[in-house]
Amino acid sequence: MSAIVGLIPLALSTDRVWWMPSNGALHGLAIDRLMWWNLAVLSALFLLAHILLIAALFRSRPLKQRHSDDQREEESRDRRRKVSDKLWKSELILLFALTLLYTWMAISAQRLWATIRYQGAAPQALQVEVTGEQFQWYFRYPGADAAFGLTRPELINAPAGNPLGLDRTDPHSTDDIVSSTLVLPAGREVDLDLRSIDVIHGFFIPGMRLKQNAVPGMPMHVHFTPSTPGDYSILCSQVCGLGHARMQTHLRVVSNEEYLTWLASHAPKPVEGATR
Numbered sequence: 001m002s003a004i005v006g007l008i009p010l011a012l013s014t015d016r017v018w019w020m021p022s023n024g025a026l027h028g029l030a031i032d033r034l035m036w037w038n039l040a041v042l043s044a045l046f047l048l049a050h051i052l053l054i055a056a057l058f059r060s061r062p063l064k065q066r067h068s069d070d071q072r073e074e075e076s077r078d079r080r081r082k083v084s085d086k087l088w089k090s091e092l093i094l095l096f097a098l099t100l101l102y103t104w105m106a107i108s109a110q111r112l113w114a115t116i117r118y119q120g121a122a123p124q125a126l127q128v129e130v131t132g133e134q135f136q137w138y139f140r141y142p143g144a145d146a147a148f149g150l151t152r153p154e155l156i157n158a159p160a161g162n163p164l165g166l167d168r169t170d171p172h173s174t175d176d177i178v179s180s181t182l183v184l185p186a187g188r189e190v191d192l193d194l195r196s197i198d199v200i201h202g203f204f205i206p207g208m209r210l211k212q213n214a215v216p217g218m219p220m221h222v223h224f225t226p227s228t229p230g231d232y233s234i235l236c237s238q239v240c241g242l243g244h245a246r247m248q249t250h251l252r253v254v255s256n257e258e259y260l261t262w263l264a265s266h267a268p269k270p271v272e273g274a275t276r
């Protein structure tokens with residue numbers, strides 16, 4: 001019975017049935033493994049509990065019919081007692097195995113969380129600033145000088161091409177690149193500086209197994225390494241207003257050469273006062 005029960009989550013985990021979007025991040029493998037174990041154990045326990053419940057319902061019927069026969073009832077009680085003793089031992093073994101499995105899962109999950117959230121990114125990680133605004137994501141790259149320029153709220157003017165309020169008079173701002181899609185080289189760690197300029201947004205890349213709220217006045221860092229080139233959806237996971245459903249964009253993970261070509265093609269021309 002346990003073999004049949006175990007086969008069901010195993011069948012669900014094959015590439016054809018597994019409903020999670022394909023993973024493209026280095027840390028995603030560990031997250032998927034934890035998800036798989038959690039699902040497999042819970043599915044098995046769910047099915048096992050229901051099979052035992054149905055079996056118990058069917059077993060209770062003949063006992064009622066034999067109620068008048070005292071000797072046979074006594075025999076039946078003895079048999080049930082023996083089965084109960086055996087079950088007690090198997091329950092204990094199962095409980096012990098589950099405790100070990102869940103302890104391992106809790107420690108793995110805590111380590112994974114700490115690596116992404118509590119430990120900082122490597123110094124050589126690519127820096128990208130992510131800003132959420134009703135109903136758009138903006139990505140800012142620091143340019144050749146590797147430093148982000150000044151921004152001023154009074155300069156924010158999306159129709160004029162300055163959605164983040166870049167102060168182009170600041171020397172560090174002149175080479176900053178602002179894009180509405182995120183382009184990253186595969187195999188290089190990226191450190192995202194998440195911000196919001198109006199309400200709480202949820203920065204969510206299912207394919208990168210990454211989700212973090214962007215909160216006004218509270219810059220937050222998350223870092224990850226995209227490993228597989230491809231196109232991944234970026235969504236907003238917080239209901240942030242009437243246009244929430246269309247607050248979507250894309251992450252393109254490309255080769256390093258393609259990334260450098262993309263950066264060069266998006267480098268702004270330094271024109272004095274162009275955004276004022």
Ligand SMILES: [Cu+2]
Binds near residue numbers: 201239240244
């Ligand atoms: Cu949003």
